[in-house]
Amino acid sequence: xxNHERIPEEEIMSLPEELKxxxxxEGKNYANGSEHVYGTDDQGRxxxxxHDAVLEAYGYGPKDQPPKPVDAPVPVDTPVEGPAxxxxxxxxxxxxxDHHAELFKEFSEAVRDESQTFMVTNPxxxxxxxxxxKDLTFSEWIKAxxxxxxxRWETWVRPFAEVPEGEIGDLGNGDAAEALANREHAMQLxxxxxxxxxxxxxxxxxxxxxxxxxxxxxxxxxxxEPPQEKEPTIELPPELQERLSVTRDRFARLSAxxxxxxxxxxxxxxxxxxxxxxxxxxxxxxxxxxxxxxxAGMTEDEIEAARxxxxxxxxxxxxSAIYEHQMRIADGKILAPLYRWWARQGGKFFSxxxxxGAFKKAGVMAVPGLVIGGVAGVxxxxxxxxxxxxxxxxxxxxxxxxxxxxAHMSNEADAVSVSFEQNRQQMEKANQSIVNKSARGEQITAxxxxxxxxxxxxxxxxxxxxxxxxxxxxxxxxxxLGAVAGSHIFGDHGGGTPKGxxxxxxxxxxxxxxxxxxxxxxxxxxxxxxxxxxVQAFGHMVETAPKGPxxxxxxxxxYESASSRMTEEHRVVLDHVIGRLSGVQxxxxxxxxxxxxxxxxxxxxxxxxxxxxxxxxxxxxx
Amino acid sequence: xxxSEEYILNELGLQNQPENVKQAVVAIVYDTFNKxxxxxxSDKLTDEQLKTFGGMVGKASDDExxxxxxxxxxxxxxxxxxxxxxMLEEMKNTFPxxxxxxx
Numbered sequence: 001x002x003n004h005e006r007i008p009e010e011e012i013m014s015l016p017e018e019l020k021x022x023x024x025x026e027g028k029n030y031a032n033g034s035e036h037v038y039g040t041d042d043q044g045r046x047x048x049x050x051h052d053a054v055l056e057a058y059g060y061g062p063k064d065q066p067p068k069p070v071d072a073p074v075p076v077d078t079p080v081e082g083p084a085x086x087x088x089x090x091x092x093x094x095x096x097x098d099h100h101a102e103l104f105k106e107f108s109e110a111v112r113d114e115s116q117t118f119m120v121t122n123p124x125x126x127x128x129x130x131x132x133x134k135d136l137t138f139s140e141w142i143k144a145x146x147x148x149x150x151x152r153w154e155t156w157v158r159p160f161a162e163v164p165e166g167e168i169g170d171l172g173n174g175d176a177a178e179a180l181a182n183r184e185h186a187m188q189l190x191x192x193x194x195x196x197x198x199x200x201x202x203x204x205x206x207x208x209x210x211x212x213x214x215x216x217x218x219x220x221x222x223x224x225e226p227p228q229e230k231e232p233t234i235e236l237p238p239e240l241q242e243r244l245s246v247t248r249d250r251f252a253r254l255s256a257x258x259x260x261x262x263x264x265x266x267x268x269x270x271x272x273x274x275x276x277x278x279x280x281x282x283x284x285x286x287x288x289x290x291x292x293x294x295x296a297g298m299t300e301d302e303i304e305a306a307r308x309x310x311x312x313x314x315x316x317x318x319x320s321a322i323y324e325h326q327m328r329i330a331d332g333k334i335l336a337p338l339y340r341w342w343a344r345q346g347g348k349f350f351s352x353x354x355x356x357g358a359f360k361k362a363g364v365m366a367v368p369g370l371v372i373g374g375v376a377g378v379x380x381x382x383x384x385x386x387x388x389x390x391x392x393x394x395x396x397x398x399x400x401x402x403x404x405x406x407a408h409m410s411n412e413a414d415a416v417s418v419s420f421e422q423n424r425q426q427m428e429k430a431n432q433s434i435v436n437k438s439a440r441g442e443q444i445t446a447x448x449x450x451x452x453x454x455x456x457x458x459x460x461x462x463x464x465x466x467x468x469x470x471x472x473x474x475x476x477x478x479x480x481l482g483a484v485a486g487s488h489i490f491g492d493h494g495g496g497t498p499k500g501x502x503x504x505x506x507x508x509x510x511x512x513x514x515x516x517x518x519x520x521x522x523x524x525x526x527x528x529x530x531x532x533x534x535v536q537a538f539g540h541m542v543e544t545a546p547k548g549p550x551x552x553x554x555x556x557x558x559y560e561s562a563s564s565r566m567t568e569e570h571r572v573v574l575d576h577v578i579g580r581l582s583g584v585q586x587x588x589x590x591x592x593x594x595x596x597x598x599x600x601x602x603x604x605x606x607x608x609x610x611x612x613x614x615x616x617x618x619x620x621x622x
Numbered sequence: 623x624x625x626s627e628e629y630i631l632n633e634l635g636l637q638n639q640p641e642n643v644k645q646a647v648v649a650i651v652y653d654t655f656n657k658x659x660x661x662x663x664s665d666k667l668t669d670e671q672l673k674t675f676g677g678m679v680g681k682a683s684d685d686e687x688x689x690x691x692x693x694x695x696x697x698x699x700x701x702x703x704x705x706x707x708x709m710l711e712e713m714k715n716t717f718p719x720x721x722x723x724x725x
Contacts, residue, residue, distance in 0.1 A: 304635070310716070311713045315709070
């Protein structure tokens with residue numbers, strides 16, 4: 001276990017051979033709390049000396065030596081001789097030995113202070129474990145402290161788009177980003193990881209930090225004002241985000257293929273490799289996040305909640321990816337009917353099976369994907385990256401109570417800064433409006449569906465409107481599907497579960513004050529009933545293509561032709577069918593005008609949307 | 623079997639989170655559960671059975687479909703229960719928990 005074994009104290013009174021190459025050795029403490037040792041040779045060349053090198057030079061041998069007793073570290077309080085330093089201009093007075101003594105003193109204090117815990121990696125399991133200092137070797141403790149310092153440093157730096165004072169690695173090329181990235185701290189980390197310094201990622205990070213410095217909402221240029229305390233922002237390194245996404249998707253694709261519903265592919269070895277890569281990445285993400293959250297001062301309970309929330313979201317993303325790949329492989333033909341039927345069952349199936357309490361809200365069952373859009377989808381667009389769930393989980397629990405649910409979407413993603421809380425409130429308001437209208441039997445308009453997005457900031461709004469509208473529409477679908485569905489999906493039009501999700505206290509419908517007929521509303525209902533994941537895209541279409549899904553002139557013409565001879569009741573059915581089919585295959589994929597005409601005829605014959613879909617799925621509509 | 627919201631939140635240890643977080647968690651869990659159940663039930667059926675099932679949707683009544691599932695997947699209830707239990711365990715353990723052995 002021990003990385004460094006102590007040698008008798010009398011043997012460390014003078015500079016060891018390994019350090020005698022230097023004319024001067026000095027320790028330096030930086031404002032960010034880090035401490036470093038430098039050696040300067042007789043040519044004036046200055047190099048950094050790692051803590052390990054100093055320790056080993058003084059006889060603290062490498063890893064293979066016998067373990068020390070748990071309470072072995074003893075603070076070195078006795079003054080020891082350092083290197084001669086006749087240069088009065090030398091600012092640093094500390095020596096490697098002083099530094100070494102300070103480290104041991106700090107370690108000793110940490111050992112005595114049982115409240116201090118440190119995150120270390122268990123070499124056997126590869127997982128992070130929380131340990132008290134007394135249970136750590138000195139080397140393990142140093143690494144744990146460095147990890148903590150790194151996380152603290154990065155957590156502190158990023159929100160401010162600034163770096164703490166310290167050595168700036170100016171490369172003389174005038175590039176401030178490179179200079180920042182070449183900081184000694186980064187150099188040390190990169191050296192440990194065997195990477196060049198600065199890495200491209202380092203430069204990109206600092207370049208981005210500088211570009212976006214001071215651009216956030218509410219930030220001021222008034223430097224005379226004392227800086228306000230900011231919520232720490234925890235962000236996964238971009239390469240880790242990318243790796244998580246790539247490994248998740250690869251595992252999902254191979255997992256879907258292995259199921260072999262269609263292709264019969266069963267490449268077990270490749271799948272096992274993909275799984276291992278994915279698990280390893282998750283472990284890395286978890287380790288980084290935990291250290292970062294601790295450094296950000298989150299409590300143990302907050303971190304634990306964030307860990308579980310992150311797991312919920314990541315697991316959901318994983319299964320969504322598997323499901324999507326499986327749907328793609330099967331072209332939606334096999335799973336789609338099963339999924340549609342299942343999602344429409346509400347509590348009915350469960351009550352038959354004697355499962356209690358499940359899915360009291362039929363609307364929840366019928367809007368899979370809502371929260372991915374409403375929370376994880378929007379949230380994971382934030383700067384937080386794929387770990388969104390974990391960090392956002394913590395952010396939610398911390399920030400909501402303070403009414404500070406502000407969150408910034410990534411500028412890199414061409415997103416706009418929006419207040420999540422504002423967005424959520426608008427969604428809820430829009431939901432309530434739709435519920436009320438539906439309860440009164442009034443027609444729901446497209447304006448209702450996009451109402452929540454209107455007060456968003458104009459900056460970049462066009463780029464984000466689709467996303468925002470999608471969130472609002474999905475939110476509307478979530479909150480009101482029971483009510484909307486009661487009038488259209490589950491009830492009056494003959495499809496699905498008769499009782500599913502219909503609020504009991506809805507007053508009788510009043511057909512008065514109906515708005516002009518809008519096919520988009522009924523198509524949206526169709527989409528929401530079958531595949532709510534597609535609702536977001538539909539919301540975008542509503543905004544960008546007034547004619548709705550497809551904007552296919554041939555099918556639009558076919559629709560106009562067919563619907564002009566239909567009653568409104570039958571048009572509603574036809575639009576439900578279009579919406580439901582659009583959710584699966586897109587509006588008009590492989591359709592012809594004859595198909596549209598056939599669908600219209602079935603609606604005119606009095607068939608329900610579900611019955612028509614059944615005909616289509618059974619291949620009878622050719 | 624109890625798959626209520628309270629059960630899910632308690633199992634995940636998130637019962638004390640703010641209400642909007644709990645609602646989000648429950649919806650995510652149900653969404654994922656739906657997908658898992660569909661895939662688990664699909665795994666129990668042959669391609670031919672799946673096609674038969676697809677043909678029934680929209681034509682047969684819900685009672686008939688449930689009856690069909692019962693006859694073709696006799697252990698469907700256990701499959702569903704297992705999916706919920708396994709899913710919650712996997713969600714809880716996706717990210718490694720810091721060991722508390724030394725605390």
